[in-house]
Amino acid sequence: QVQLVESGGGLVQAGGSLRLSCAAASRRTVSMSAMGWFRQVPGKERDFVAGINWNGGTTSYADSVKGRFTISRDNAKNTAYLQMNSLKSEDTAVYYCAAQYGRPWYVSGNYAEYDYWGQGTQVTVSS
Numbered sequence: 001q002v003q004l005v006e007s008g009g010g011l012v013q014a015g016g017s018l019r020l021s022c023a024a025a026s027r028r029t030v031s032m033s034a035m036g037w038f039r040q041v042p043g044k045e046r047d048f049v050a051g052i053n054w055n056g057g058t059t060s061y062a063d064s065v066k067g068r069f070t071i072s073r074d075n076a077k078n079t080a081y082l083q084m085n086s087l088k089s090e091d092t093a094v095y096y097c098a099a100q101y102g103r104p105w106y107v108s109g110n111y112a113e114y115d116y117w118g119q120g121t122q123v124t125v126s127s
Helices: none
Strands: 004-007 010-013 018-024 034-040 047-052 059-061 069-074 079-084 093-100 121-126
Touching: 004 093, 018 034, 018 093, 018 121, 034 069, 034 079, 047 069, 047 079, 059 069, 079 093
Parallel strands: 010 121
Antiparallel strands: 004 018, 018 079, 034 047, 034 093, 047 059, 069 079, 093 121
């Protein structure tokens, strides 16, 4: 089992920045997994935001966040990050991190391929 804990969400004005963290609070390391960030608003599906493979060599972003968000990881700290800049009201959502062990070299945008999920952290951007 892997327990993922997100932090760093909150209320920010449009144009501002937030940095989300996703820490593995379990004995199993996430250093051998691909990590992803997804977001969800009520009544809609969970959407892919960004992903990073096991060694950080490959990243992928949704078109809506390219150039504004940056995903990174620190395997020594068993933690992944999502730096969000130039936030817009449409970025408001619950953000979830997830770990995918099946193909750690590959970044998938499909939430069904991820094995473990955090509890989510709310990000609210006021306009």
